[in-house]
Amino acid sequence: xxxxxxxxxxxxxxxxxxxxxxxxxxxxxxxxxxxxxxxxxxxxxxxxxxxxxxxxxxxxxxxxxxxxxxxxxxxxxxxxxxxxxxxxxxxxxxxxxxxxxxxxxxxxxxxxxxxxxxxxxxxxxxxxxxxxxxxxxxxx
Numbered sequence: 001x002x003x004x005x006x007x008x009x010x011x012x013x014x015x016x017x018x019x020x021x022x023x024x025x026x027x028x029x030x031x032x033x034x035x036x037x038x039x040x041x042x043x044x045x046x047x048x049x050x051x052x053x054x055x056x057x058x059x060x061x062x063x064x065x066x067x068x069x070x071x072x073x074x075x076x077x078x079x080x081x082x083x084x085x086x087x088x089x090x091x092x093x094x095x096x097x098x099x100x101x102x103x104x105x106x107x108x109x110x111x112x113x114x115x116x117x118x119x120x121x122x123x124x125x126x127x128x129x130x131x132x133x134x135x136x137x138x139x140x
Contacts, residue, residue: 034105039136041098050095053088055137057081062130065123074126075114102133 045051061081071077085092092099106112109129117123 034101034108035132035136037101038098038105038133041095041101042137045095045098051137051139053090054098055134055139057085057088057090058130058137059134060084062127062134065127065130068123071117071123073114073116074111076117077126105133 042051042054045054061077061084065071065077106129109132111129115122115126117126
């Protein structure tokens with residue numbers, strides 16, 4: 001239980017401390033139509049504050065996953081991500097088309113299929129999912 005609390009605090013700090021470039025317009029990510037849909041739906045969000053929060057969640061998640069050695073399987077991350085989203089007050093229902101696009105992307109890359117995270121390469125591969133989401137939601 002204590003280890004989970006430490007992981008959550010680490011992820012929260014990573015997200016809170018991550019500072020992107022100044023906001024402007026969404027950057028398209030080319031190559032995966034599902035990630036392109038994420039970028040397209042993200043560009044429809046008017047709230048700069050919400051855009052920044054979304055970007056920070058994805059970018060912070062990618063950094064966390066690249067460096068976290070305590071997770072042994074991908075399915076351990078989903079509850080952590082859910083708690084972080086809740087703690088920041090993010091409602092996935094606020095932007096349903098965007099949420100649906102993210103879900104479709106996650107399924108397309110196999111996020112929902114449990115995989116081990118025992119090696120650095122496995123962690124990096126899993127982190128790439130969130131790096132792609134961060135890139136699709138990056139704006140400068």
